[in-house]
Amino acid sequence: MFDALSEKLQATLTDLRSRGTLTGEDVDRAMREIRLALLEADVNFKVVKAFTKTVKERCLGADVVGGLNPGQQVVKIVDEELASLMGGEAAGIAFASRPPTVVLLAGLQGSGKTTAAAKLARHLREEHGSSVALAACDVYRPAAVEQLVTMGERAGADVYERGTDEDPVKIAAWALDEAKRQGKDVLIVDTAGRLHVDADLMDELVRIRKATRPTQVLLVVDAMTGQDAVNVAEQFAQAVQFDGVVMTKLDGDARGGAALSVKAVTGKPILFASTGERIEQFERFHPDRMAQRILGMGDVLSLIEKTQKAYDEDEARDLERKLRRNEFTLEDFLAQLAQVRRMGPLQSLLGMMPGLAGHQLKNMKVDERELDRVEAIIRSMTPDERRRPELIKGSRRLRIARGSGTSVQQVGQLIKQFDQMRKLMRQIGRGKMPDIGALMRQAR
Numbered sequence: 001m002f003d004a005l006s007e008k009l010q011a012t013l014t015d016l017r018s019r020g021t022l023t024g025e026d027v028d029r030a031m032r033e034i035r036l037a038l039l040e041a042d043v044n045f046k047v048v049k050a051f052t053k054t055v056k057e058r059c060l061g062a063d064v065v066g067g068l069n070p071g072q073q074v075v076k077i078v079d080e081e082l083a084s085l086m087g088g089e090a091a092g093i094a095f096a097s098r099p100p101t102v103v104l105l106a107g108l109q110g111s112g113k114t115t116a117a118a119k120l121a122r123h124l125r126e127e128h129g130s131s132v133a134l135a136a137c138d139v140y141r142p143a144a145v146e147q148l149v150t151m152g153e154r155a156g157a158d159v160y161e162r163g164t165d166e167d168p169v170k171i172a173a174w175a176l177d178e179a180k181r182q183g184k185d186v187l188i189v190d191t192a193g194r195l196h197v198d199a200d201l202m203d204e205l206v207r208i209r210k211a212t213r214p215t216q217v218l219l220v221v222d223a224m225t226g227q228d229a230v231n232v233a234e235q236f237a238q239a240v241q242f243d244g245v246v247m248t249k250l251d252g253d254a255r256g257g258a259a260l261s262v263k264a265v266t267g268k269p270i271l272f273a274s275t276g277e278r279i280e281q282f283e284r285f286h287p288d289r290m291a292q293r294i295l296g297m298g299d300v301l302s303l304i305e306k307t308q309k310a311y312d313e314d315e316a317r318d319l320e321r322k323l324r325r326n327e328f329t330l331e332d333f334l335a336q337l338a339q340v341r342r343m344g345p346l347q348s349l350l351g352m353m354p355g356l357a358g359h360q361l362k363n364m365k366v367d368e369r370e371l372d373r374v375e376a377i378i379r380s381m382t383p384d385e386r387r388r389p390e391l392i393k394g395s396r397r398l399r400i401a402r403g404s405g406t407s408v409q410q411v412g413q414l415i416k417q418f419d420q421m422r423k424l425m426r427q428i429g430r431g432k433m434p435d436i437g438a439l440m441r442q443a444r
Contacts, residue, residue: 006294008037013078013295017071024060030074031056042226042257047085047264055081075295082291085260087269090286091244093124093186096215100133100179100187104212106205106240107220108232109193112248112274114144116220117190118151119274119282120246125156130185135175136161137168137208138192148190154279158182168192168204173211189214202239209240217242218271221258223250229258230265237266244271247285251275259290330386330418334378337371376404377414389415 012033016022031052038048058077095101103120105113117134124130134152136159138144145161152159160175172189179187189212191205209217219242221229236242245262250273263269270285322328378386380403385392392400392415401408 005037005041008040009034009078009295012037013071013075016074022070022074027056027059027074034078038260041260044227044230044257044261044265047261050264051081051085079291079295082260082294083288085264086287086290087263087285088287090284090288091269091271092284093271094216094243095186100176100184101216102176102179102187102189102212102214104189104191104209104214104217105220105246106191106217106236106242107193108222109141111193111220111222113193113220114138114148114190115151116246116248116272116274116282117148117188118155118157119279120272121152121157121186121188122155122279123272123282124186128185131183132157132186132188133175133179133182133184134159135172135179135187135189137172137175138190139164139166139168139171140192144190144192151279157188158184169207169211172208176212187212205240216244218244218246219268220246220248221262223247223258226257227261230261233262233266233268237268242268244269246270246272246274248274251281328422330378330381330389331383333418334375334386337375373404373406373410374414377401377406377411380404389418 012030016026016030034055035048035052038051039045043051055077058081059074093101093103105117105120107113121132121134124132132155134148134155134157136145136148138148145164149159149161160171160178162171162174168191175189176187189208191208192201217240219233219236221233223229225232233245245266245268247259247262247270250259259270259273270287273283273285275281275283322332377400380400381389381392385396385400392411397408397411401411404411
């Protein structure tokens with residue numbers, strides 16, 4: 001995400017870092033480059049103007065010109081102002097003092113509200129241990145209710161629905177009564193997509209709000225629509241007050257205009273971001289971490305959090321024991337591969353590593369299909385073959401290749417690489433420094 005903007009900002013700031021001292025002209029030149037990069041990223045013009053003005057004033061006011069490590073000081077200022085532009089501190093759901101907490105979702109058609117509702121339900125269940133229900137109040141879009149029922153089941157949330165023939169306001173009020181009766185912690189109300197100029201639907205949204213008295217109203221915004229998304233948010237703010245933004249399809253937003261503009265334009269923070277198609281690819285939005293990623297500083301905290309969620313302490317200890325005793329099998333490898341993939345796309349994880357600029361990530365494209373092939377090969381083996389890969393010879397390799405849709409050569413290469421990895425682990429377990437070069441040559 002934000003690839004183009006990230007690459008240009010990093011190039012500009014790298015040039016500043018390379019200079020021993022900075023002149024006023026150097027700062028002016030850098031501000032022009034930053035301004036151009038933000039405008040090309042579809043950031044609101046007024047926001048760009050205010051941002052570069054603030055950064056320049058801080059640079060000059062902090063005695064950056066002629067000071068020690070001036071480039072680093074400028075980077076620090078840009079980082080802080082980017083984070084401030086996107087909201088500063090990370091925010092989240094404000095829970096009601098007496099449950100259920102009611103969260104009302106609104107937005108345009110096609111913004112991804114129904115999917116966001118299910119993702120938010122799963123997030124609250126996983127992160128807060130909340131008992132969550134979903135209210136299906138989109139009675140206009142074909143299959144919207146069915147979609148919410150399906151996704152709600154995947155999210156582990158109950159779905160309150162009465163089909164498409166009843167008034168959405170009545171459905172919302174009934175759903176709130178059900179949530180109270182069943183002792184739910186949170187009720188998420190999924191409403192129909194609407195245009196801000198559609199008076200009837202906007203009035204319906206107001207009536208649903210009165211019927212449910214939500215703790216928070218969240219506007220769902222499609223990041224891919226760029227500046228249009230910000231305009232919609234501004235117009236919704238005038239018609240129906242909302243408390244925060246859920247930004248969808250952020251993983252596909254190469255420019256970043258919506259995420260960088262919406263807080264400054266509406267005054268409302270981005271609370272959550274959807275970063276992929278899978279239901280678990282949904283997280284709290286951290287402005288400071290996003291700013292660091294844009295500037296190539298990585299996002300180590302998010303990476304640590306993802307790792308902690310993916311790995312169980314008991315499993316980690318069991319894995320360590322197996323590695324030390326050289327008992328690590330292809331079955332264990334398959335389990336580890338599944339845990340890594342639960343953390344999200346590998347390309348996204350690489351983006352969290354400090355020091356990887358946008359152009360470097362482009363050159364490090366990870367082919368997820370290769371992981372699919374590895375998984376298919378291992379799953380085509382018998383349990384005994386996974387535990388003792390040395391058994392896999394001619395006819396077995398052919399059977400596994402056919403079963404996994406791969407070649408005999410690919411099966412053989414995986415077995416060879418796994419054998420080299422086990423040798424490496426055995427040497428480490430004995431306290432020896434392995435000859436990595438020799439192992440790599442043997443694995444070819």
